[in-house]
Amino acid sequence: MELSTREWWTVLHGMVLGGFFLGAFGAGLAGFWSLRPEWVTPAGATACVRRLVIGTFTMALVAWLTVIIGSYIIYPWYRAKPSVDPAKMTAAELQAYPKFYLTKGPNAARTAGWHDFGMEWKEHVAWLVPILATAVAFVVRRYRTQLVNEQTLRRMLVLLFTIAFLAAAAAGGFGAFINKAAAIR
Amino acid sequence: MPALPNQESTPGAQRIPNGAGWAAVLAAGIGCAALGLCVDLAEGSRFLFDKLNFYSPVGNLSGKTILGVVVWLSAWAILHARWKSRDLAAPGKIAVLTLILLALALLATFPLFFGLFAVA
Numbered sequence: 001m002e003l004s005t006r007e008w009w010t011v012l013h014g015m016v017l018g019g020f021f022l023g024a025f026g027a028g029l030a031g032f033w034s035l036r037p038e039w040v041t042p043a044g045a046t047a048c049v050r051r052l053v054i055g056t057f058t059m060a061l062v063a064w065l066t067v068i069i070g071s072y073i074i075y076p077w078y079r080a081k082p083s084v085d086p087a088k089m090t091a092a093e094l095q096a097y098p099k100f101y102l103t104k105g106p107n108a109a110r111t112a113g114w115h116d117f118g119m120e121w122k123e124h125v126a127w128l129v130p131i132l133a134t135a136v137a138f139v140v141r142r143y144r145t146q147l148v149n150e151q152t153l154r155r156m157l158v159l160l161f162t163i164a165f166l167a168a169a170a171a172g173g174f175g176a177f178i179n180k181a182a183a184i185r
Numbered sequence: 186m187p188a189l190p191n192q193e194s195t196p197g198a199q200r201i202p203n204g205a206g207w208a209a210v211l212a213a214g215i216g217c218a219a220l221g222l223c224v225d226l227a228e229g230s231r232f233l234f235d236k237l238n239f240y241s242p243v244g245n246l247s248g249k250t251i252l253g254v255v256v257w258l259s260a261w262a263i264l265h266a267r268w269k270s271r272d273l274a275a276p277g278k279i280a281v282l283t284l285i286l287l288a289l290a291l292l293a294t295f296p297l298f299f300g301l302f303a304v305a
Binding site: 067071072075076079080116117120121123124125127128131132134135138139142143146150152153155156157159160163167 | 200201203205206207209210212213216217220221224240242243244246247249250253254257276277280283284287290291294295296297299300
């Protein structure tokens with residue numbers, strides 16, 4: 001049941017951090033949804049906002065860690081270029097170079113799309129997530145229970161929060177599939 | 186919309202102008218759109234494709250993301266300074282503008298779109 005150092009980093013990036021962000025979305029959305037003046041008492045709003053402050057701050061922090069680890073630690077391993085011509089390497093040798101395994105390997109006709117579409121989308125769209133999450137966390141922290149009566153701003157936060165979730169889901173989903181097609185070991 | 190009772194009854198409680206909140210929202214839209222623009226420019230220009238390689242192990246993703254974050258933080262700092270003490274009269278316009286910027290960002294970072302600009 002051993003994992004290599006690189007595999008542990010991919011577990012941290014995808015399953016721990018990415019998984020936490022995606023899983024926490026539901027709770028955050030429920031919190032925002034319930035912040036309506038006709039639904040909450042003063043005590044309820046205070047308690048809900050306290051959870052939202054902690055939750056959105058944590059989600060923003062997790063989002064930054066996810067993209068930084070993904071882009072600056074794991075991605076270099078993924079895109080590393082072999083020192084010899086990939087065409088002269090065996091499939092087993094190419095597996096140490098995931099990007100080239102997908103795009104130049106023996107099954108490139110079937111697997112290149114995982115890089116050309118999947119990774120190309122994932123590596124870019126994922127960076128929208130921490131920017132949006134940070135904006136949401138800031139507004140929640142600054143306005144707290146005032147958000148109950150700031151309907152337009154609150155709805156905008158829900159939209160930003162949801163777009164962040166969808167972007168994270170796309171990035172996380174393709175990350176999982178790419179790691180199956182060409183695992184980083 | 187009735188105010189939350191505790192805001193009226195809490196001594197000294199003051200309503201915070203919504204300008205800072207909308208500054209954060211709009212800045213996020215600007216930052217995301219800037220990131221998307223960097224992606225498309227890197228695809229369409231061999232010069233920028235190479236120049237955005239700030240950190241070789243990461244390639245030009247480093248330049249795209251660093252520039253996008255710098256633009257986001259800069260926009261946020263400027264908008265926050267200008268709007269933090271204001272109540273925006275038409276926040277709906279800011280909301281629409283932000284959503285347009287985010288739509289552009291999502292489009293610009295979609296491979297089937299930025300692939301249209303790819304140089305050989």
